[in-house]
Amino acid sequence: MVSTVIHQLAEARMLDYDVPVSFYWPEFAAHGKESITVRDVLTHQAGIPQMPRGVTPEMVCDWDFMIKAIEKLKPLWTPKTKTGYHALTQGWILGEVARQVDGRSLAQIVQEEICMPLGMTDLYFGIPKEMESRIARIGSEFLMGDAFSEGHLINQVIPKGMEPGSEFWNRSDIRQASIPGAGAIVSARALARHYAALCGEGVDGLRLLPPERTRIAATLQTEEPDVVMFDSPVRKGLGYWLGGPLSPMGDYVGVFGHEGSGGSIGFADPENRFALALTKNKLTWGPGDEATDRRVIRAVRESLSISGKNT
Template identity: 45%
Template sequence: MINPNTKVRNVLESLVQDGGEIGVQVAAYLDGKLVINAWAGFADEVSQSPVDSGTLFTAFSLSKGITATCIHILADRGFVDYDAPIANYWPEFAAKGKSRATIRHALTHRVGIPQDPPGFDIDMMCDWDAVCRAVAGLEPLWEPGTRIRYHPLTYGWILGEVVRRADGRSIQQFLYEEICRPLGITDLYFGAPPEAEHRIATLKNVPGLAESLSRMGIPSNHPLRDPAATFNRPEVRRATIPGAGVIVNALSLARHYAMLAGGGALDGVRLLSQERIAIAGAPQPEEPEMIDLRWWTGHGLGYTLGGGSGPRKGLPHALGYEGIGTVGFADPSCGFAFAFLKNLLDMSSNEMDSATRVTEVTMEALGIA
């Protein structure tokens, strides 16, 4: 009988051999134990340097789930109230009609500032103080809390600055000291350290991606017009971008979600109460007339929820996030945590195909219904 890890590795290798992927990596925990650790393909297509378990990937909007965990830790300790105005922690944020925008609004994409600040470019994106000043000065497109529209980048700066104002530490430092170090997570970064840069996989856009983004109206000078080129830049890899710039490997991402799958604890270390996990994973009401733009089936407090199509089909209790073909999630109902990472960027309707296939094979191999 083929063991589960071999079954998963075989499907990863087929994804690469069929030309659908360049480099891929997956890890999974079940009931607090690492049960899958597999990889295939190339970290860099040009040099043909191989992916291994230590290869790091840029995981885009997976960042949002990590950021949410930081907020929930502060909430569990009484330092943050979901229904308190953001301006209670960050007074400058009240400018231009945002005084009533709350932490809950930020976690659920309802603040009203999905747009980029004026003059937004790579330099601003990499300058924490500059981008937070610019975000605080944005005028909301609607009354905060009344509409839902995905906040691709501002989500991270809003909540990351709340962490800094409420706790005193940057979200980068908070992540390391309050999540990574207690759980023994070695490779999860908001801003990769110089010594880790040589392990970061090189991103590549699928043919036509930049042109597709152009047709969507993204300006030629916007950092996301060519996401591979932008996020391959050393200064971007080193920057703190908690809405889209997490650098991580599958082992570390899965271990973070194993803590959530374990009701807030892993290997005897508790970071969140079980009650907090239930609050974070509870579906937030989304009235049809509120929705401007959203792609999730359901949304909790800072996490997308399972139960729809894609990798978490059949897992309605799963909470996590996706990011340009990657996915990480926890399902506390069955103790399952999963991470899938890749370096080929596809934002078409096929974006989640590889992640879905690998999730299905992993669950079948582990006997998860």
């Protein structure tokens, strides 16, 4: 969703993928980050996937605090030389770039440029307090922090206590905060509608991006082993992840979207004029083809006779 906002701003000529982030946000340049471009952040090659040390839920809810904390981070690798999933930091970095060039908060841009045009009332970066009763609680029988060694990079990227499925994400203050890397609260219908509006005739004749911009956004940028995702060769476009042999989206031409934690997913398949989203509140990590998201996607494709064209 944040990537879609960035591409809308690029289409409006308010930013350029290959311009340093610090051009739009000067303070970002500190501690060796002056060469990091918007493209580097979109492709998880910026080298700053790690969360600031010692962050508390209250700090995570404070946008200005997180921006100042990210300004102080030092790259863990030379930017552009590796790719590693910036699971949480990417959202704040791109969200702050959007705020700097547009003037509105990311949450406001999403509401005014995505939700309102598409008639969606169930997508938020920070829910209104009165909607609390509508939100499903999430949980998991498996927390990542319990499975990996203390020194594994993923424990810096997603600190213990903030793992998908933990009680952290059920807190009212977290739900009401704008946490763009992982904190969107959305229905499956709205998420699919967002992806449908990025391809084909769009939704009710409305497209969020013109065809050429979508093509640029969904063009392969890197498929190098992801150093955060256990050296898995994730195929990445500009912000969106692409279909491939290991992707639950399938190994199809032009497919783009993003996997979520524990089996949630949203994606578009432009060649087949098809968009799908699956949201879950019991987060699970199943083996291979037996994972819930893969089984659901496979069943839907088969029922619609849109198996797709293999890459």
